[in-house]
Amino acid sequence: MSKRAQTLDSFFSPPPTKKQRSVATLSTQATSKHHTYAFPVPHLPAEIYDTLGFAPATEGKAINDQPDLDLLYFQPYVPKDVEKDLFCFLRQELFFYRVQYKIKRGPVETQINTPRYTTVFGVDDSSRFAEDGSLLDSKTGKPIPKDRYKCQPRPIPQCLDFLRQITEGSTGETYNFCLVNYYASGNDSISYHSDDERFLGKDPAIASFSLGAKRDFLMKHKPMPPSDNEPAPEAKRLKLPLASGDMILMRGRTQSNWLHSIPKRKGGESDRGRINITFRKAMVKGGTENYYQYNVGVGGVYQWDEKKKEMLPWVKPEI
Ligand SMILES: O=C(O)CCC(=O)C(=O)O
Numbered sequence: 388m389s390k391r392a393q394t395l396d397s398f399f400s401p402p403p404t405k406k407q408r409s410v411a412t413l414s415t416q417a418t419s420k421h422h423t424y425a426f427p428v429p430h431l432p433a434e435i436y437d438t439l440g441f442a443p444a445t446e447g448k449a450i451n452d453q454p455d456l457d458l459l460y461f462q463p464y465v466p467k468d469v470e471k472d473l474f475c476f477l478r479q480e481l482f483f484y485r486v487q488y489k490i491k492r493g494p495v496e497t498q499i500n501t502p503r504y505t506t507v508f509g510v511d512d513s514s515r516f517a518e519d520g521s522l523l524d525s526k527t528g529k530p531i532p533k534d535r536y537k538c539q540p541r542p543i544p545q546c547l548d549f550l551r552q553i554t555e556g557s558t559g560e561t562y563n564f565c566l567v568n569y570y571a572s573g574n575d576s577i578s579y580h581s582d583d584e585r586f587l588g589k590d591p592a593i594a595s596f597s598l599g600a601k602r603d604f605l606m607k608h609k610p611m612p613p614s615d616n617e618p619a620p621e622a623k624r625l626k627l628p629l630a631s632g633d634m635i636l637m638r639g640r641t642q643s644n645w646l647h648s649i650p651k652r653k654g655g656e657s658d659r660g661r662i663n664i665t666f667r668k669a670m671v672k673g674g675t676e677n678y679y680q681y682n683v684g685v686g687g688v689y690q691w692d693e694k695k696k697e698m699l700p701w702v703k704p705e706i
């Protein structure tokens with residue numbers, strides 16, 4: 388069976404029936420647990436799970452009328468009647484980080500404060516998680532050597548893994564990483580970059596979800612070299628006002644030729660907060676090290692405080 392046929396099969400295989408599920412969700416609040424998690428992550432409530440099973444809510448629209456651009460834009464992907472609940476659930480139940488790191492350009496060391504909250508789950512293709520949460524070598528099925536990773540990879544919790552599986556089914560791609568950004572206000576942002584690291588392989592497909600406040604997603608072509616006697620062609624620009632529930636699949640030559648960003652904004656709805664979820668596939672262990680370094684880091688944990696309506700440092704409860 389081809390990989391694509393396999394993923395489509397698992398997409399179309401029915402989710403557990405209501406009866407099967409209610410036993411699991413009503414008796415105890417089921418959670419995803421792992422020794423690397425700050426705290427257990429609840430499974431999706433049945434109402435969200437059921438409705439999400441109807442995604443994608445609309446067909447994707449291809450945007451490929453610019454050089455090297457290949458997008459599939461779902462407006463929306465997440466059904467309208469569940470997008471708010473999914474946003475509130477994920478903002479409440481996930482642990483986030485505000486990563487700081489130093490970069491060295493020649494002799495000059497600069498401190499970088501990542502201007503948004505981040506968290507990450509997954510492991511690259513050289514390893515996989517066993518049922519018990521331990522890591523196995525993908526090829527041999529045996530436990531990985533203790534020194535394979537400096538970081539501590541985390542399995543994707545059920546609430547995000549369900550979305551990953553649906554996304555695999557409707558995009559015909561596979562993913563082993565889930566990165567989450569939380570933009571608390573218009574002052575949070577991501578600057579122009581492309582996700583074209585070598586560890587993602589050639590022409591990576593990245594599925595990117597928006598939940599919560601609408602934010603502009605800007606794209607511009609990387610500088611094009613001038614051809615013989617002609618000036619460099621005009622760089623094309625795009626502005627997509629991503630709304631809650633939208634998904635944009637970036638694929639083909641997009642990452643190697645285009646940059647994207649979420650710029651800072653003053654006023655408007657940005658201050659209501661926005662979650663971005665990306666699914667990607669890292670091929671080698673360098674991808675795992677990179678993603679945990681820049682999305683978990685070494686600082687403290689944050690969790691949403693529903694009374695104060697802000698992310699607050701999370702303190703481990705005394706037992
Ligand atoms: O928030 C977004 O929509 C974009 C996030 C992004 O580009 C990234 O995490 O690489």
Ligand SMILES: [Fe+2]
Pocket residue numbers: 580581582647
């Ligand atoms: Fe990106």
